[in-house]
Amino acid sequence: MLKLIHGADFHLDAPFGALPPDKARQRRAEQRQLLTRLADLAEEEQADLVLLAGDLLDGGQTYQETVELLARTLGGLGVPVFIAPGNHDCYDPRSVYAGTAWPDNVHIFTSVGVESVALPQLGCVVHGAAFTTPQADRSPLMGFTAPADGLRHLMVLHGNVEGKGRYGPIDRGDIAASGLDYLALGHIHSYSGLQKAGETWWAYPGCPEGRGFDETGDKGVLVVTLGERREDLTARFVPLAGRRYEIVEVDVTGAENAADALRDALPATPSEDICRLALTGQRDFAAPDLNALAALAQPWYFSVSLRDYTRERRDLWARVREDSLTGLLLRSLKERGPDHELAARFALAALENGEDPYP
Incomplete structure (x- = not known):
């Protein structure tokens, strides 16, 4: 059995521009606590490795204390950690990823082409790729096929399944042809549920904490367990957010x-x-x-x-005695009985160029 934690889209140091400055600062500090909860979960679950599928950092401004905490926390996990930089935290020579001394157990993918890291002690290979610019219009999965060598093949990517935009569009056919056991994705901020294309399982965990009212409800990460057979893979959503x-x-x-x-x-x-x-x-x-x-x-x-x-609230029948098209219509509907009240509401809305039924 192989157990992993799959997270993505932490967006650490997001500006929280809709909040007052003091509460925005508080929210950024609270975001950093996600890393502690991630570490606690990995220890509690006795995870074998951690896959982080991009946009760990929001990218606008990254504070030094965030980088230090990220490196220290990931280093303290004691298991292999793989990061696939996304469009918000893309890898380049001036990025935090390039300019920070990362612990030995942390591997950051640095190329748009797929890199592969073998973990013989776990009987698996982890593949991944990085955004190296804020946009990418080609899928790194295109043309990739994992070898049939008896090992478990995992991949961590930031991208948009069936997306037509410029954020790593990934075709389901490429997922099916990849030969992967599990594809850990980031970019979509809601949990996708465990999906399957061909024989390959894939999922988005969503972001672990919302940043706005387009990200409501519980947010978290996935605990993924691979059994002896490929079909035995399971994924369990674990809420991680401090606030919703x-x-x-x-x-x-x-x-x-x-x-x-x-x-x-x-x-x-x-x-x-x-x-x-x-x-x-x-x-x-x-x-x-x-x-x-x-x-x-x-x-x-x-x-x-x-x-x-x-x-x-307005009187639906206030204009019923008018010598007008509106009055004529209302009289006709009122004479037909109370069952026609809703029809009268829609009719008045249409006459007044309204989209919703008359109040």
Whole structure:
């Protein structure tokens, strides 16, 4: 049996530009704690090796304490670690990867062409490649086939399966033809589930911690176990994030005011998460004061923001007596009974050039 940890897209030292400067600084410090949790997981699982599929660093500005902690933590794992630089942390002579003295157990792939490292003590070979520029329009898997030599063949890459862009597009046919036992991928920030092309298993673990409201929910890494037979491979998702981004819908329909609706939606106890509260529904009161509502919700979250998607309730049949096309249409639908109310809402929206049903 062979057990590995597969992680990707840590984006250490991300700017967190949507947060106030003090909280952005705090979030970067918290990101570094992901490395400690990664090390704890590797020890707990007694992993044989660690594969990190690119964008460990966000690339805009990398702080020295981050580089030192990364090298020290990976060196302390005591097992082989393989890094395939991605489009945010591409390898070049001026990169952190080139300018840092890495521990002996850490191997960083430095070429767009596939490199291979044999680990005879584990009965496997780890293949990988690197982004050497922020964009790459050719798949490193193209034309690659692992030898049928009785060893387990693993690969770690940063790329986009079936992507048509310039971030390492990878065709499923190339995965199927690769002869790999497992392809550890990075670039997509959500967990893909364990996939298979031909006889090759592959997966994206997603990012281990969200950085915005397009990365909500649990985030983490994979614990991958290879059994004696190729078909026995399993992958288990392990949450690693200290904080989550969450979007909570607050329906104000029927509420006397927005504050009452918001209080009903707040958690029972304060949360460590970063939350966006989305006000929805039809209201019978004035437009909500978002600043006041944010102040009400702030003690319940690490950070909170609000969006107002509510609409003022209007009388559906207010124009029924008009001598107009609208009045004629409404009279016709109202005479047909309450079952035609929804049709009236859509009809009014269409007449007013609205996209959604009339409120």
